[in-house]
Amino acid sequence: MTTETSSLADYRTRLGNNRLGLWLFLISDAFVFAGLLVARFNLLGFDYHPEANQILGLVITLILLASSYFMYRAETLMRVGDTRGFVRNALVTMILGSLFLVGVVGVEWGLAPEGPDAGAVWSLFYTMTGFHAFHVFTGLLLLFIVWRKARMGKYNAERYWGVEAAAVYWHFVDVVWFFIYPALYLIGNPLI
Numbered sequence: 001m002t003t004e005t006s007s008l009a010d011y012r013t014r015l016g017n018n019r020l021g022l023w024l025f026l027i028s029d030a031f032v033f034a035g036l037l038v039a040r041f042n043l044l045g046f047d048y049h050p051e052a053n054q055i056l057g058l059v060i061t062l063i064l065l066a067s068s069y070f071m072y073r074a075e076t077l078m079r080v081g082d083t084r085g086f087v088r089n090a091l092v093t094m095i096l097g098s099l100f101l102v103g104v105v106g107v108e109w110g111l112a113p114e115g116p117d118a119g120a121v122w123s124l125f126y127t128m129t130g131f132h133a134f135h136v137f138t139g140l141l142l143l144f145i146v147w148r149k150a151r152m153g154k155y156n157a158e159r160y161w162g163v164e165a166a167a168v169y170w171h172f173v174d175v176v177w178f179f180i181y182p183a184l185y186l187i188g189n190p191l192i
Contacts, residue, residue, distance in 0.1 A: 015161055018165065019164075022165055022169070026168070026172050032131070036131065037183055039124060040183050040184070043120055043124060051111075052185050053111055057186075060108070061181050063096050063103065064096070064097075066096050067170070067174070068170065070090075070092040070093040070096065071171065073085075073089040074086045074089035074090040074093060075167035077089060078155055078163045081156055083151075086155075087147060094140055094144060097143070098140065104132075108129065128184060132173070132180055136173055139166070145162075146162045146166045
């Protein structure tokens with residue numbers, strides 16, 4: 001067996017282990033989000049809370065959806081060895097992810113009630129959106145590290161595990177939001 005063949009076999013073994021580890025982490029993380037959703041329905045049932053800003057909720061959801069599209073493009077371009085395309089699309093993803101954070105933490109939290117008057121409903125709102133925002137933030141950090149490494153030429157069409165991991169994590173965070181968004185903004189809304 002040549003050194004190059006051995007190196008490729010080692011890489012594929014590590015890649016399989018890395019993928020398994022990432023998916024086990026995401027499954028365990030999904031249980032935490034599921035617990036938050038159970039708490040939401042246990043406390044609130046299908047009640048509607050008119051203080052939730054429906055328009056802002058829709059806008060930040062569309063921003064996150066667009067970021068997922070650009071992350072998909074970025075990973076696909078890296079898969080075929082287009083580093084420049086990856087860098088451009090990953091940058092758009094990071095900008096959109098940052099806009100999502102500003103929308104949730106900067107705007108939505110500023111509009112939502114706080115303090116003793118907020119009660120359990122808004123405590124749960126802050127917990128769910130805050131926990132998700134933390135995941136978006138860590139996804140942005142991971143994506144920035146991968147983006148920087150790509151600019152330094154660390155990835156190619158054969159070896160791009162960092163890009164794949166960042167993309168899977170980003171899509172996971174997006175999918176989670178599509179459970180949180182209806183639970184906080186839509187379910188029980190008399191307008192729907």
